[in-house]
Amino acid sequence: MTNVPRPVAAEEPCPLSGRRQAAAALSNSLAQFAELVELYEAKPEKHAATRVRLFGLLSVGSRVYRVLWLVATGINRPFLLEWHAEPCALELAIDARLVAAPLSEEFPYLITDAGRHTINWWYQLISPRREHRDFKPFWEAVTLR
Amino acid sequence: MVRKQGARANARPAPCARCGKTVPAGEGIVSFGRDGATVKHPRPQWIGSLISGSWAGGCPTDQVAVADPMAELLGELLRNSQLHRVLWVVASGRNRYDDLILFCDANAVEQAITSALIVEPLDDDLLPPYHLTDAGRNLITRWRREVQARLDTEGFRAVWEAVTAG
Numbered sequence: 001m002t003n004v005p006r007p008v009a010a011e012e013p014c015p016l017s018g019r020r021q022a023a024a025a026l027s028n029s030l031a032q033f034a035e036l037v038e039l040y041e042a043k044p045e046k047h048a049a050t051r052v053r054l055f056g057l058l059s060v061g062s063r064v065y066r067v068l069w070l071v072a073t074g075i076n077r078p079f080l081l082e083w084h085a086e087p088c089a090l091e092l093a094i095d096a097r098l099v100a101a102p103l104s105e106e107f108p109y110l111i112t113d114a115g116r117h118t119i120n121w122w123y124q125l126i127s128p129r130r131e132h133r134d135f136k137p138f139w140e141a142v143t144l145r
Numbered sequence: 146m147v148r149k150q151g152a153r154a155n156a157r158p159a160p161c162a163r164c165g166k167t168v169p170a171g172e173g174i175v176s177f178g179r180d181g182a183t184v185k186h187p188r189p190q191w192i193g194s195l196i197s198g199s200w201a202g203g204c205p206t207d208q209v210a211v212a213d214p215m216a217e218l219l220g221e222l223l224r225n226s227q228l229h230r231v232l233w234v235v236a237s238g239r240n241r242y243d244d245l246i247l248f249c250d251a252n253a254v255e256q257a258i259t260s261a262l263i264v265e266p267l268d269d270d271l272l273p274p275y276h277l278t279d280a281g282r283n284l285i286t287r288w289r290r291e292v293q294a295r296l297d298t299e300g301f302r303a304v305w306e307a308v309t310a311g
Contacts, residue, residue: 069273072273072274072276073240073272073273073274074238074239074240074241074274075238076238077238100282103286103289106237106309107236107237107286107289108236108237108238110236110277110282111276111277112279112282113278113279116264116273116276116278119273120267120273123267123272123273124267127268127270127272
């Protein structure tokens with residue numbers, strides 16, 4: 001009887017872990033946004049599809065950006081975040097290492113370097129456009145108290 | 146006979162009158178009493194600036210007391226307490242410019258910025274406000290762990306109060 005090599009399962013590409021995926025998705029969406037927004041602002045009436053993608057990108061991330069914004073602006077006590085932000089977005093931000101978990105009540109949530117870069121990038125993209133009719137809701141969704 | 150005034154160094158090695166250890170030639174101070182000359186180690190003296198200076202001189206038995214690791218740690222903590230206070234204030238959410246100038250020492254804030262423990266706001270609106278970097282967060286986390294474990298030890302309570310008060 002000959003030795004027949006057993007069939008080997010085709011190797012699947014190793015999926016990114018959840019937290020890396022989430023962080024990558026956030027920065028990816030910001031990169032796409034930076035590209036699309038110039039296209040859209042040049043001729044808004046010609047880019048209805050771009051507009052849809054643009055606002056999709058913004059609304060997908062905005063809950064996480066809100067968590068980052070709150071932590072960055074000093075609203076970082078656990079009870080404040082429970083009140084002002086979505087719990088699942090907070091969990092996602094911690095899993096993605098954008099926010100460091102608190103050690104005690106007086107030593108609350110803190111933003112990491114990765115989280116700081118993300119929220120700074122978001123701020124640089126949105127802040128010049130915050131008075132614009134199209135972008136104002138997204139600015140308020142993240143920064144409103 | 147006129148004797149020279151002032152302290153004189155010993156010309157040859159002799160036992161110290163205070164601690165009994167031998168003083169090498171030229172490193173002790175000779176004093177002339179009623180029953181002859183005695184040699185002593187010089188008194189410990191604070192050399193250099195208030196912040197980076199140190200004690201010099203003294204008997205070897207004195208220096209054992211100075212080289213206490215706990216005292217050194219405490220001195221280090223007290224020396225850096227203003228810097229730690231900046232990190233603590235930023236970490237606890239009071240990271241606006243107004244808060245920092247109200248609660249912290251301006252020099253310590255500048256030191257924290259130049260050593261990349263906190264970062265400045267992006268633009269003129271001062272938004273987003275001051276943040277800890279990862280280095281600063283690690284530092285203040287370690288500080289908190291070290292000091293909170295020793296709160297019962299004498300002196301550490303004062304350090305804790307100096308940094309976290311207000």
